[in-house]
Amino acid sequence: MSEQDILKKIKESADGVEIPESLKPEKIETMLKDNQGKEKRFRWKASHLVATAAVLALLLGALPVGLLLSSENEIPESASTNEMSGVAEAVEVEEIKDLQEITAEVGPKQDAGDMYLVAKSEEEVYTFLEENYDEYYSRYFYGLTNGAVMEEAKETADGTALSAEPDEAAEKLSYSTTNLQMAGVDESDIVKTNGTHIFVVADDQIKIVEASNGKMKQVGSILPKLSSFTDCVQEMYVDDDKLMLIVQQCEENMEKTGTAGGGSGYLPLQENSEICYDMAYSVNTSISTILYTYDISNPASPKQIGSIRQDGTYKTSRKIGDLVYLFTIDSIERNTIPRVGDVAIPFDSIYLPKSGTQGLVISSISTEKPNEVVDNTLIFNDYVEIYVSSNAIYLYNSNYTGEQEVTEIAKFSLNNGRISATAAATVPGTVRDTFAINEYGNELRVLTTLWDSDARANTNQLYILDKNLNPEGSIKNIAQGEQIYAARYFGDLVYFITYRNMDPLFVADLSDSKNPKILGELEITGYSDYLHPWGEDKLLGIGYETDPKDSSREGIKLVMFDISNPGELSILDTVVLKNADYSAALYDYKSVLADAGENIIGFTTTQYNDYQIDYHVYSFENGKFKEQLTFDVKRSRIEEDCRGLYIGDYFYFVNEVWMGSFNRKGGYKAVDELEFY
Numbered sequence: 001m002s003e004q005d006i007l008k009k010i011k012e013s014a015d016g017v018e019i020p021e022s023l024k025p026e027k028i029e030t031m032l033k034d035n036q037g038k039e040k041r042f043r044w045k046a047s048h049l050v051a052t053a054a055v056l057a058l059l060l061g062a063l064p065v066g067l068l069l070s071s072e073n074e075i076p077e078s079a080s081t082n083e084m085s086g087v088a089e090a091v092e093v094e095e096i097k098d099l100q101e102i103t104a105e106v107g108p109k110q111d112a113g114d115m116y117l118v119a120k121s122e123e124e125v126y127t128f129l130e131e132n133y134d135e136y137y138s139r140y141f142y143g144l145t146n147g148a149v150m151e152e153a154k155e156t157a158d159g160t161a162l163s164a165e166p167d168e169a170a171e172k173l174s175y176s177t178t179n180l181q182m183a184g185v186d187e188s189d190i191v192k193t194n195g196t197h198i199f200v201v202a203d204d205q206i207k208i209v210e211a212s213n214g215k216m217k218q219v220g221s222i223l224p225k226l227s228s229f230t231d232c233v234q235e236m237y238v239d240d241d242k243l244m245l246i247v248q249q250c251e252e253n254m255e256k257t258g259t260a261g262g263g264s265g266y267l268p269l270q271e272n273s274e275i276c277y278d279m280a281y282s283v284n285t286s287i288s289t290i291l292y293t294y295d296i297s298n299p300a301s302p303k304q305i306g307s308i309r310q311d312g313t314y315k316t317s318r319k320i321g322d323l324v325y326l327f328t329i330d331s332i333e334r335n336t337i338p339r340v341g342d343v344a345i346p347f348d349s350i351y352l353p354k355s356g357t358q359g360l361v362i363s364s365i366s367t368e369k370p371n372e373v374v375d376n377t378l379i380f381n382d383y384v385e386i387y388v389s390s391n392a393i394y395l396y397n398s399n400y401t402g403e404q405e406v407t408e409i410a411k412f413s414l415n416n417g418r419i420s421a422t423a424a425a426t427v428p429g430t431v432r433d434t435f436a437i438n439e440y441g442n443e444l445r446v447l448t449t450l451w452d453s454d455a456r457a458n459t460n461q462l463y464i465l466d467k468n469l470n471p472e473g474s475i476k477n478i479a480q481g482e483q484i485y486a487a488r489y490f491g492d493l494v495y496f497i498t499y500r501n502m503d504p505l506f507v508a509d510l511s512d513s514k515n516p517k518i519l520g521e522l523e524i525t526g527y528s529d530y531l532h533p534w535g536e537d538k539l540l541g542i543g544y545e546t547d548p549k550d551s552s553r554e555g556i557k558l559v560m561f562d563i564s565n566p567g568e569l570s571i572l573d574t575v576v577l578k579n580a581d582y583s584a585a586l587y588d589y590k591s592v593l594a595d596a597g598e599n600i601i602g603f604t605t606t607q608y609n610d611y612q613i614d615y616h617v618y619s620f621e622n623g624k625f626k627e628q629l630t631f632d633v634k635r636s637r638i639e640e641d642c643r644g645l646y647i648g649d650y651f652y653f654v655n656e657v658w659m660g661s662f663n664r665k666g667g668y669k670a671v672d673e674l675e676f677y
Contacts (some may be wrong), residue, residue, distance in 0.1 A: 109377065109421065110421050112351065113423060113469075116421060116424070117351065124352065125352070128356075129333065129335065130334055133332050174648065179589055182387075187590070190656075191645065191654050194238050196212070197299050198652060198659070201233050201236065202676050220300045220301065220302060224245060228252070231249045233247050237324065241297035242293060242296065244291060244367065244370075245293075247290045249309075250286070251288075287312065287330075288312065289313070291317075293306035308326075308372075310338075315329050315386070322368055323365070323366055327362055329360060330361055340361065345377070350379075351421065356381045358383070360378070364414075374416075385397065385431070387438075392414055396437065404428060405429065406428055407429060407448055431446060432485070433447070435489070440492075445462065458480070459477045459478065460483065460498055473512070479506070484496055486531045488532070488539065495539055506521050522569035526544050530542045530585055537562065539563050542558060542592070543586065573620075573623060583639075595646075600618075600646060616630050628667075631653075633655065649663065649664050658676065
């Protein structure tokens with residue numbers, strides 16, 4: 001049967017079925033013509049299986065079995081510089097340096113114990129892909145196409161609002177900086193400031209707003225080149241006169257997966273009509289992440305100066321000095337190795353585990369040479385969390401050894417952008433909080449919660465490992481029957497919250513690595529999901545107040561702990577917002593503004609009954625919380641998109657559609673507002 005006959009059958013079977021404009025047979029006919037003669041390998045990306053399954057469900061309900069089609073992606077026209085001042089124009093990407101040459105210059109990568117081994121040849125990589133592809137395909141593809149949407153693993157919070165070193169003009173004004181997981185390791189986010197301008201991810205572009213004494217004016221925009229409606233601007237960094245923008249791009253094409261012929265591949269098209277099963281059209285979906293670099297020395301006229309494309313779905317990133325580390329997730333495919341720039345990752349930069357259904361791609365790019373890759377690596381795994389210190393990347397994940405749940409940890413050193421494994425270890429239990437893992441003085445400290453099958457209850461543990469991840473000391477069987485909810489390290493001290501019906505705050509002394517010990521414990525009602533240092537002798541907690549009898553939640557709670565004497569912990573004050581059911585602060589630390597020096601605490605809450613989102617600003621004065629500002633954020637779609645920041649004496653609220661400014665010295669009186677639409 002010819003393609004014209006197939007199209008005729010499509011039109012007949014589609015009669016009476018409501019089909020989107022881009023999926024109508026006329027559009028499909030154009031797509032088929034455009035793809036004639038273009039032979040590409042079938043690629044199926046895990047991150048788009050849910051969306052593709054939905055398309056398949058629509059098409060298979062109206063079209064013959066065996067014909068797989070995808071909607072045509074319309075490409076929006078680029079905005080011209082005449083339509084808005086300060087719109088950055090895209091430039092051609094320079095040729096990427098050969099990564100195999102870089103690998104030869106820096107020496108071979110090392111194994112991570114026996115957890116991840118450097119591949120010895122391309123053949124070994126392809127064998128691994130072949131052996132693990134079926135597991136990946138059955139786990140992700142069949143589960144989705146059978147109608148079961150798999151729950152995505154929850155990522156740890158990995159960024160926050162505001163960053164950048166001040167320039168000379170802005171140095172006189174204090175302004176918000178990033179709420180980091182690790183000091184010295186910057187994190188990307190949707191809002192940034194450099195003390196004179198505020199940069200906002202809005203409507204898949206960057207809005208550049210001049211902010212002076214509370215007055216706001218949009219002076220420019222950055223419009224990255226997007227190829228389809230599924231492309232998405234993710235996050236950014238701002239550093240001096242450069243802005244680094246992370247964009248996720250999805251490219252989908254129609255392709256013919258076989259040719260008509262005889263054999264056992266026949267499926268019924270209609271009565272007395274057949275089509276060969278391998279004569280089908282499929283969706284070729286390719287997902288990549290792009291790091292664009294812009295010169296913003298003139299914010300009204302930003303210019304693109306670099307671009308690096310990396311295969312895979314964006315997971316997270318970090319910036320240490322002038323090096324950006326980009327992390328993406330790429331699915332397992334037969335005979336396909338992810339690329340960074342225009343070069344496939346060489347086999348001696350690929351780490352193989354015993355099994356794995358996805359690949360973690362890591363690259364390093366210098367802001368000084370934004371068109372070149374310093375180094376990259378590919379680590380196959382099932383799923384990992386990421387913790388980055390100033391000189392190492394730690395990948396950790398839960399697994400089972402026998403009947404015990406454990407956390408597997410692999411350490412990769414960072415040497416001027418070069419990424420290489422140094423060690424691996426396993427500790428009992430599961431890491432349950434982003435801040436429960438921490439590097440300090442070449443040691444790694446890890447808090448875990450472990451199910452004790454003998455006691456039929458949870459216990460909690462603290463482990464200390466040396467620079468080679470060899471065990472040093474530990475504390476075991478902490479708070480039996482409870483689990484860790486929040487943690488924060490203060491040099492040689494660690495504070496952590498466990499919870500069942502009450503909220504014990506523990507403090508442990510880690511100064512003697514081989515003999516750490518619990519110093520104190522304090523019990524209060526409710527629990528904190530987020531802990532933040534407040535000066536040298538206080539600890540801020542944000543969480544829930546609960547009924548000690550039945551653990552029912554009674555509102556969002558702020559608590560200020562006095563930690564001046566670790567052996568005698570006490571509470572200075574608490575505030576319970578009884579109408580608040582949820583706060584993004586509990587799960588996304590980049591949404592929190594907390595600065596003891598400026599005495600400002602900012603966060604959002606949500607009330608479920610009428611889905612009201614409020615932004616709250618508190619200070620801590622004379623041992624008490626003081627409410628400074630609360631307002632209904634009616635323009636916000638979701639709480640996680642809201643940010644608070646300050647520049648000098650002015651507080652700014654930002655989301656993707658609206659900005660408002662308030663005078664901090666004038667009782668937070670409203671000064672100005674700016675709408676993006």
